[in-house]
Amino acid sequence: MKEQINKWFKWREKKLRILIETLKYTKSNRIFYSIAAISDFFIDIFLSSITSIHVKSALGTIVDSYYRRLQNSSRKAVVRIPVFNYDMTFFVTDYEALEIVLPEFERPIAKYFDYISKKYGKGVFIDIGAHVGKYAIRMSRYGWDVVALEPHPVNYKLLCFNAKVNKCNIKALQLAAYSSRNVLRLYISNFSGRHSLVLRSNDYISVSTESIDGLLNSLGIQPYSIKFVKIDVEGATEEVLKGMLNLLRHAKPDIIIEIHPNEKKALEILKELGYKILPIYELGTLTNYYYCFQ
Structure with a gap:
């Protein structure tokens, strides 16, 4: 399960970077922004099939469900995904933290x-x-x-x-x-x-x-x-x-x-x-x- 989640994070990070670059060019154009958002939805579905993780929606609820099970502070287990941001390294638990x-x-x-x-x-x-x-x-x-x-x-x-x-x-x-x-x-x-x-x-x-x-x-x-x-x-x-x-x-x-x-x-x-x-x-x-x- 952990290996699958790691793979899902890796592909989602690549997808996110592509989306952000797309939005730089669409700027405030609502039509292009809508197209980018729809594309983002289908890319998420595509990524779910690649990683063999069933993503119930475009928000990746399987990762959030796993995260919720870790929220009890008495549990020591934390899924740590390293993200390199220039010369800084971050460990995160869910995809929203990855994006942030x-x-x-x-x-x-x-x-x-x-x-x-x-x-x-x-x-x-x-x-x-x-x-x-x-x-x-x-x-x-x-x-x-x-x-x-x-x-x-x-x-x-x-x-x-x-x-x-x-x-x-x-x-x-x-x-x-x-x-x-x-x-x-x-x-x-x-x-x-x-x-x-x-x-x-x-x-x-x-x-x-x-x-x-x-x-x-x-x-x-x-x-x-x-x-x-x-x-x-x-x-x-x-x-x-x-x-x-x-x-x-x-x-x-x-x-x-x-x-x-x-x-x-x-x-x-x-x-x-x-x-x-x-x-x-x-x-x-x-x-x-x-x-x-x-």
Whole structure:
């Protein structure tokens, strides 16, 4: 089973790279984009026959089903698929994580990380919703001090493992950022990057939450040392911002933030604090990213 999954990941990575290159040429043309999406669907079916894995849909639910069986933190087994991203190596558990860590994914957003690194040189970067560490490791490689929060036990284990593999000194915490210290339900998605405190599903686990202001105080980190924050918390953005108002008012760090369509109030909080909001556009993105700065 593991050998089949490894083969499926390998072929899917090749397929994904082809699709991304196709989308570069189709740009915003809806007709060509639709053709590319339909082609992607049939390529997935074709790949399922090559690898002898029954893919129930174009999303590869067999891999996600296998991943769900690994979500119990008491189980040590994790399917680790190495993905090479320039000079970084990542281990992932499901195909969504594979897509996320590829250099083509969120390329416009990654450019802002390069820009921030040049803008400030070095500083403290807080990665809220670090997943398996794509951006935390990137900033650590730039010489930044990194604090990474990831509440899901499997994602957290891989975050720590990836930091070790890439020889990065990252302060990784198995916590969810929120407006206050608490223990809340983390609703489990079929996809490793979509677990959420607010978007409900049938499955959930209990996780510890902490406000960013409270966390910085307990860690002894001065707010003014923080130059950059990434927030990707699947619908809980407003609560996260409420828990870091002291940091936002006084230190004014630059922010990369993912906003769901129903989270516009989060942007209003930043505007009231004097932030300028710059949308980051990427073809095919279902949610919106913004670069927020002073």
